[in-house]
Amino acid sequence: MESKHILIISASVRKGRRSHNVALFFQNFLQEKYQIKASIADLKDYHFPIFEERLRFLENPSAQVLELSDRIKQSDGLIIVSPEYNGGYPASLKNVIDLYYDEWKRKPIAISTVSDGGFGGAQALTSLQFQLWKIGALTIPAMFPVPNVGNNYNDQGEPTDKEGAHKRATNFINELFYWIEAKKLKEANS
Numbered sequence: 465m466e467s468k469h470i471l472i473i474s475a476s477v478r479k480g481r482r483s484h485n486v487a488l489f490f491q492n493f494l495q496e497k498y499q500i501k502a503s504i505a506d507l508k509d510y511h512f513p514i515f516e517e518r519l520r521f522l523e524n525p526s527a528q529v530l531e532l533s534d535r536i537k538q539s540d541g542l543i544i545v546s547p548e549y550n551g552g553y554p555a556s557l558k559n560v561i562d563l564y565y566d567e568w569k570r571k572p573i574a575i576s577t578v579s580d581g582g583f584g585g586a587q588a589l590t591s592l593q594f595q596l597w598k599i600g601a602l603t604i605p606a607m608f609p610v611p612n613v614g615n616n617y618n619d620q621g622e623p624t625d626k627e628g629a630h631k632r633a634t635n636f637i638n639e640l641f642y643w644i645e646a647k648k649l650k651e652a653n654s
């Protein structure tokens with residue numbers, strides 16, 4: 465299989481965050497199972513100021529804003545790992561969704577929502593899917609909800625139930641790959 469460039473966006477910028485462990489899990493899983501060196505775009509490292517204007521209208525965008533734009537553009541597909549806060553996704557993520565535009569266009573995106581509670585961020589999922597759809601991304605029809613994250617993933621991204629996590633991750637990633645391949649075929653034939 466041709467190698468793919470997968471970018472994982474880790475959306476929590478909170479000290480003591482737990483959803484980042486799921487981003488680490490996907491990075492390890494892609495390497496272990498598919499020999500893909502996925503990189504993580506950690507929004508905590510980017511530390512962007514609150515959104516004022518879209519990149520295409522900024523007169524002097526920062527090097528970091530341009531760098532993340534480039535990383536998204538260069539990727540074949542994305543995995544977004546988002547915590548659930550009060551039934552939604554965090555401001556850090558909305559901040560970067562609104563910042564970019566062309567970067568998202570027809571970009572295959574798989575969403576993993578993460579919560580402390582028992583529902584795996586299910587309430588954050590629909591709004592995130594909708595807003596990515598609205599901006600023209602290709603949100604894939606597979607989910608990877610993670611409930612009770614503190615019990616289920618350690619700080620190295622290792623799942624407590626490795627077999628179960630790998631089985632669900634395989635279905636999730638295969639769906640992402642399907643849409644990446646479908647897009648490549650379409651582009652090759654047009």
Ligand SMILES: Cc1cc2nc3c(=O)[nH]c(=O)nc-3n(C[C@H](O)[C@H](O)[C@H](O)COP(=O)(O)O)c2cc1C
Nearest residue numbers: 476478481482483547548549550551578579580581
């Ligand atoms: C502001 C805030 C709101 C939260 N709201 C919810 C919630 O609605 N449902 C839930 O299950 N967990 C909620 N949590 C717990 C997070 O889901 C939990 O911290 C989880 O680890 C993912 O976020 P993190 O990556 O920032 O740690 C909330 C946490 C914060 C900081």
